[in-house]
Amino acid sequence: MTSTVENDRQAASEVRAAGINEALTVMPDEKGHFGPYGGQFVSEILMTALAELDQAYRHLKNDKNFLAEFHHDLEHYVGRPSPLYFAERLTKQMGGARIMLKREDLNHTGAHKINNCIGQALLAKYMGKPRVIAETGAGQHGVASATVAARFGLKCRVYMGSDDIARQSPNVYRMKLLGAEVVPVTSGSRTLKDALSEAMRDWVTNVDDTYYIIGTVAGPHPYPMLVRDFQSVIGIEARAQCLKQFGTMPDAVVACVGGGSNAMGIFYPFLEDRDVRLIGVEPAGHGLETGQHAAPLSKGKIGILQGNRTYLMQDSDGQVLDTYSISAGLDYPGVGPEHAWLKDIKRAEYVAVDDKQALHAFRQLNRLEGILPALESAHGLAYAMDLAATMSKDEIIIVNLSGRGDKDIPTMAKLDGISLD
């Protein structure tokens, strides 16, 4: 384990002792800052578009029709609420706390990404934008964007790093089936970060008719705020489901963190439940000590990239470092600014899990529960399994099982030396 669960428990009790008195759910400020993080570090061309989006969102988030449409689609199109499922055999195997899985993998399109895409596609519709663009890493957000574009009759273009296209081929074909144009990005490290830059370039060129659906809680304000809000349906449901099933709050909530949208979505409704530990799990890749990872909260320094100030994987000259994770969806050098803030104020804890641990959890969940998790989600699961073993049987851990792993079958088969052709 890269960070031992015992050390983390110690840190968590220090957090509770320190106590944070101000309300935590009021962030960001008017200009999109979470303490020193976030903001709008973009070219002047986009400032007016971001102001329009901010204004439209602040109005629509209290608009009855908008909310009714959003919740209607979450129920009837996405299939919400997603279950909070007791992983009984996995719990027995670990011999400690109850492991509860928030089943975002059961959503339409197979991941939590669709929640945000429904919300943003509705924003595009209300703002009168006929064209949407998106970036994608693992392809889950790209698929979700292409899906809502089909559902709402919008033109859609998805930018995807050429390296990611190679390792996530089923999702690429799926986006094309949905009528989206998938554009390979060959600049830089040819992964999620570069896809995001390319989408920004498209947006500055086509800002009049185009809505940019950012897939995570990063980018310039208001994206970190609105993506969090759309995703917080996960935490709202999980909290209510836990109360209903157990009559009590969970002891810990665990989620993987790349950009951090599934984690922010499940954490946010628990922020004021100060006794609930919130644990974000970053990808340690080949190991934090190797430098080959994508864990800016664990090992990065404060910097500015793609619209916001946050923790960033960078060298001493401020150049952004190449990242590595077996999971394309977590392979990103930055992280949402609200996570950076929650780390600094110690309301959430951030740990890292390497490829091997994630792969082990991936296999265990298949064998013990008959559930195929996404490699991204397997990172959160891996940490939760070790944590559960150190906790008592009457304690409860909720893991955000943010997506399903069908897309990872080619990667896993290759690791196992099996040809699927």
Add this chain to the structure above:
Amino acid sequence: MSRIADCFQRLADNHQKALVVYVVAGDPTPAVTVPLMHDMVASGASIIELGVPFTDPEAEGPVIQLAHERAMRHRVSLRDTIAMVASFREQDTVTPVVLMGYINPIEAMGYEAFAALAASAGVDGTILVNVPPEEGQVLDQAMLSEGLDPVYLLAPTTPEARARMIFERTRGFIYYVSVKGITGAGNLDIDEVTRRVAAFKAYATTPIVVGFGIKDGESAAQVARVSDGAVVGTALVSLMAANEQEPVRLREAVSELVANMRAAMDAVS
């Protein structure tokens, strides 16, 4: 007076407009940059925008992205870029040099350390593509206290109230990005540029230079006629790619393009 203010005064006295040239430090090799800067001045460039190489040049088109990649191959850092300016200043104490790029290398160095180092090397200001005035306040203070000019940008999408605010914040000059898009994209719409610049002039507090879509003498002259100067970037940078292996030919080609633009601009001023 700052070097930039001096420069615009001198141009006005000579009835000339500013020719602002952009190259990326270290493109295609670190050795060529300082000689190239002198060449461009000798050919008629008024102000040099020296691009600071960055791994993620978000607002650039493919031509300038590749320039950043070429410079990054030589690991040219912000510190190296500032050292090039110091070297340039050994022979040229007059031509303004403005660092252009992205905020993160400056953030990593620290604002005060950056401002002190840049000022002592003879840098005159910055144009930071991903720092709107709202996010630049702390850095501006560090720069102003060292006598450096923070230059801000205007875009076709900037409404009047916002443009007025940006004029209050910019120093030295203001850079009007004339095209919605990335560097190297689109064609110059000279009627639109004329209309917008005339509107800005009603409340402008600094000279206005216009960039994007300027690739030859003709487009430079069109812009010079209606503004205080023209910026050329992608057209110069594409010469770096074309002559990457031939430094002598490269310097000739760059000098020729700059001289052509200067002549065309002078013919209409």
